[in-house]
Amino acid sequence: EVQLVESGGGLVQSGGSLRLSCEASGFRFSSFSMNWVRQAPGKGLEWLSYISRTSSTIYYADSVKGRFTISRDNAKNSVSLQMSSLRAEDTAVYYCVRDYDSDAASWGQGTLVTVSS
Amino acid sequence: DIQMTQSPSTLSASVGDRVTITCRASQSISSWLAWHQQKPGKAPKVLIYKASTLESGVPSRFSGSGSGTEFTLTISSLQPDDFATYYCQQYNSYWTFGQGTKVEIK
Numbered sequence: 001e002v003q004l005v006e007s008g009g010g011l012v013q014s015g016g017s018l019r020l021s022c023e024a025s026g027f028r029f030s031s032f033s034m035n036w037v038r039q040a041p042g043k044g045l046e047w048l049s050y051i052s053r054t055s056s057t058i059y060y061a062d063s064v065k066g067r068f069t070i071s072r073d074n075a076k077n078s079v080s081l082q083m084s085s086l087r088a089e090d091t092a093v094y095y096c097v098r099d100y101d102s103d104a105a106s107w108g109q110g111t112l113v114t115v116s117s
Numbered sequence: 118d119i120q121m122t123q124s125p126s127t128l129s130a131s132v133g134d135r136v137t138i139t140c141r142a143s144q145s146i147s148s149w150l151a152w153h154q155q156k157p158g159k160a161p162k163v164l165i166y167k168a169s170t171l172e173s174g175v176p177s178r179f180s181g182s183g184s185g186t187e188f189t190l191t192i193s194s195l196q197p198d199d200f201a202t203y204y205c206q207q208y209n210s211y212w213t214f215g216q217g218t219k220v221e222i223k
Contacts (some may be wrong), residue, residue, distance in 0.1 A: 044160065045153075045204055047212035059211055095160060100179065100208055104163040104172045105221065 002026040002094045002106040009111030010082060015116075017084040021106055022096030023077060030074040033099035036081045038092040039110075046092075050099070064090075088117045118141050119207050123215030129223040136192040138218045140205035145185045149209035152181055152190045155217075156201045164203075165190065193221070 008020040022034070036048040049070040050059040058070055069082040077095060096108040120143040130136050140150065148168035153161040163172045165175035168188060178193045192199055200222055205215040 037212070044217045045206075045214040047214065050211065061211075100151070100166060104166040104170075105208075107160040107162065109160050 002098065004106060006028040006094065006096050006108045006111035009094065009113045011098055011114045011116060012086055014086060014088060014115055014117045016086050018084070018086065018113060020081040020083065020094055020096075020111060020113070022079045024078065024079070024096075024098070027098070027106075029077040032101060034070075034079045035105075036068075036070060036073060036079075037095045037097050037107075038090075038113075040089070041093070043092075047051065048074030048094075052071045083113070084112075086115045088115050091115045096113060119146060119210055119213050121204055121205055121207055121213050123203075123218050125218060126216065126218045127221060129221045130195050131223045132195055132197060134195045134223075136195050136199075136220060137212040138190045138203055138205075140142075140183075140190070140215050142186045142188075142207055142209075146207045146209035148184050150181075150183070150188050151206045151208065152179075153175055153204045153206060154199075154201050155204065161204065192220075204214045 005023045006022045033052045034037040035050050038095050048061050051070045067085045072079040091114050093112050094108040095110045123143045124139050150168045151166040152164045164175050165170040169181045180191045202219045204217050207209045207213050
C-alpha cells in the first residue's frame, strides 16, 4: 500500500522559514517523480513544485519561485520542501503527492502550516 | 499556463440522481486529466485518471470521459458517501486544478 507521511508543519512568523518532509513507503520511491500541492483554508488546490526521479528536473509555481526549494533523497525515500520568506498567504495544508505513471497519483494526509503576521 | 474551468461550482442533488460535472482546459491536454474527490478535513483522493481510467477500488458508478479540452465526470446514481467536493486536474504541462465543484444534498 502506498503511504506518504508529511511532517514539519506548524506555526511560524511572517518572514520565517520552515522545512516540510514527506516519507514514502509501499512503492519504489526512486521510480516516481514527486510533487507538493497546498490548500489554503476554505480554498481549492494549488500545485507548488515538481521534482523528477533523479532530481534532474525541478519546477515551481510562480507563487513560490525563489522562496521554496524542493529536494529528495532516494536513499531515504523522502522528499522535502524548504520554505523561506513565508507570508500569511502561505498558510495552508501542504500535501506531498506521488506523480502519475502507469498508475494514478497518490496523496499524503497533509501537514498544516500557519504563518502569523 | 493551462487554465482549468469547472462547472458548476455547486450542485444540489438527491440520492439516486445522475450527476455530471464539466471541466474545460484552456488548451488541449490530450487525455492527461484526473478527477479527485475531497471530503472535509481529508486529503483528496484520485477517482479517475487519464480522463477515463477508474482508480482501483473506486465504485463503477463513477465514470469520466472527454479528450482535448472538454471533460466530464459522471456519477450514475448518487450515493450518500458521494457528497463531497470534486476537482479536475490537468497533468499535461505542470499541474493545474479546477476550482472545485461542491456536491450538496438537495
